[in-house]
Amino acid sequence: MSFELERARLETPGCANVLHLDNAGAALMPKSVLRATLNHLRLEAAIGGYRAAERALEAIEHSYDAAATLLGCHREEIALVEHATRAWDLAFYSIPFGPGDRILTDMAAYASSYIAFLQVATRVGAEIDVIPNDAYGQISVDALRDTVDERVKLIALTHVPTNGGLVNPAAAVGQVAREFGVLYLLDACQSVGQMAIQVDDIGCDLLSATGRKYLRGPRGTGFLYVRREVLDRLEPPVLDLCAARWVARDRYEMRPDARRFESWERNVAGVIGLGVAIDYALGWGLDAIYGRISSLAERLRVRLEALPGVTVHDLGRERCGIVSFAVEGWEPENLRRALAQEGINVSTSTRYSTLLDMDDRDLTALVRASVHYYNSEKEIERFCTVLETLNHGVGDSV
Numbered sequence: 001m002s003f004e005l006e007r008a009r010l011e012t013p014g015c016a017n018v019l020h021l022d023n024a025g026a027a028l029m030p031k032s033v034l035r036a037t038l039n040h041l042r043l044e045a046a047i048g049g050y051r052a053a054e055r056a057l058e059a060i061e062h063s064y065d066a067a068a069t070l071l072g073c074h075r076e077e078i079a080l081v082e083h084a085t086r087a088w089d090l091a092f093y094s095i096p097f098g099p100g101d102r103i104l105t106d107m108a109a110y111a112s113s114y115i116a117f118l119q120v121a122t123r124v125g126a127e128i129d130v131i132p133n134d135a136y137g138q139i140s141v142d143a144l145r146d147t148v149d150e151r152v153k154l155i156a157l158t159h160v161p162t163n164g165g166l167v168n169p170a171a172a173v174g175q176v177a178r179e180f181g182v183l184y185l186l187d188a189c190q191s192v193g194q195m196a197i198q199v200d201d202i203g204c205d206l207l208s209a210t211g212r213k214y215l216r217g218p219r220g221t222g223f224l225y226v227r228r229e230v231l232d233r234l235e236p237p238v239l240d241l242c243a244a245r246w247v248a249r250d251r252y253e254m255r256p257d258a259r260r261f262e263s264w265e266r267n268v269a270g271v272i273g274l275g276v277a278i279d280y281a282l283g284w285g286l287d288a289i290y291g292r293i294s295s296l297a298e299r300l301r302v303r304l305e306a307l308p309g310v311t312v313h314d315l316g317r318e319r320c321g322i323v324s325f326a327v328e329g330w331e332p333e334n335l336r337r338a339l340a341q342e343g344i345n346v347s348t349s350t351r352y353s354t355l356l357d358m359d360d361r362d363l364t365a366l367v368r369a370s371v372h373y374y375n376s377e378k379e380i381e382r383f384c385t386v387l388e389t390l391n392h393g394v395g396d397s398v
């Protein structure tokens with residue numbers, strides 16, 4: 001199926017300035033998102049923030065509908081928050097863990113999540129169990145099934161890790177969670193916006209996402225999905241006067257929906273921009289987006305693998321838009337800087353973000369080139385040519 005690449009690039013002003021392969025960091029915003037966000041900031045400057053919010057009520061409320069459409073859930077199951085880690089934390093810290101409760105997670109766990117596991121383990125005596133990978137380098141669903149018992153309180157899975165193209169089998173994990181009636185929290189920070197995600201197909205109860213990455217929204221935006229059926233089993237770790245109403249001297253009443261995880265003050269322009277970004281992604285179609293992204297990423301992997309001294313490190317049976325690699329003789333951070341000098345944006349991943357996985361593979365850092373649908377085949381070629389030139393040059397500065 002042909003992809004309207006020219007339109008995608010024309011609608012992305014940043015394409016004129018940079019070769020952007022840091023979409024897993026923060027993608028380039030499309031014009032429509034930029035316009036909606038700036039227009040609201042202008043309105044705030046013109047008539048005051050609160051009046052502007054009143055006037056923009058429909059657009060603000062629309063962002064809940066957009067997120068719900070994206071995930072195939074109800075708008076009451078969405079809380080709009082600042083970013084994925086905040087969304088994930090709000091979900092995780094609302095679970096009443098006790099001594100001996102088990103938390104099952106995967107080898108690709110993100111640092112912020114694992115730090116939270118450690119904190120709760122220390123605080124209440126919960127246990128962390130890391131499920132090993134299968135032969136493809138993705139979570140072993142068999143090992144997961146074998147280890148679940150009545151002490152398991154949570155399965156927390158990283159759908160797509162920060163440091164590579166792996167796509168964990170989230171729906172198969174969801175089946176196990178359902179089979180055993182265990183709460184299932186999905187870190188979908190790198191997958192939302194990149195591929196179609198329907199919470200009922202995956203079977204997760206909680207899901208965290210961010211706006212600025214594959215969704216192409218403004219920075220400082222994100223959301224949490226909370227399945228209706230689990231809402232009342234969770235106690236939000238913080239409550240303000242938006243999350244709850246102070247009804248008597250000794251009593252408050254929590255909101256009946258997922259917005260009990262939100263706080264009153266927020267970046268309204270960002271919320272509106274996020275809604276527009278989601279609409280924009282839905283307009284392209286998530287399957288079309290993922291088809292384009294995964295084929296571009298595969299093309300990049302093939303090209304990189306053919307370059308002398310370059311090793312691609314992506315795991316998994318299914319691989320997405322994140323391409324991770326190392327170049328002999330180059331410290332990833334030095335290579336990132338050298339590429340930036342050529343107008344090419346990539347990022348690096350160090351063991352401090354995904355320690356279990358990196359230590360397991362004896363890696364300390366990787367270069368991360370993450371493609372989006374607006375990247376062109378020509379850009380992939382240019383990227384590889386520049387890499388080749390740098391690699392042949394005086395090069396490195398290990």
Ligand SMILES: Cc1ncc(COP(=O)(O)O)c(C=O)c1O
Nearest residue numbers: 083084085110160161162189210
């Ligand atoms: C897998 C994964 N989870 C969570 C996060 C945190 O996202 P945020 O920075 O929006 O909080 C990241 C960020 O890179 C990530 O890659």
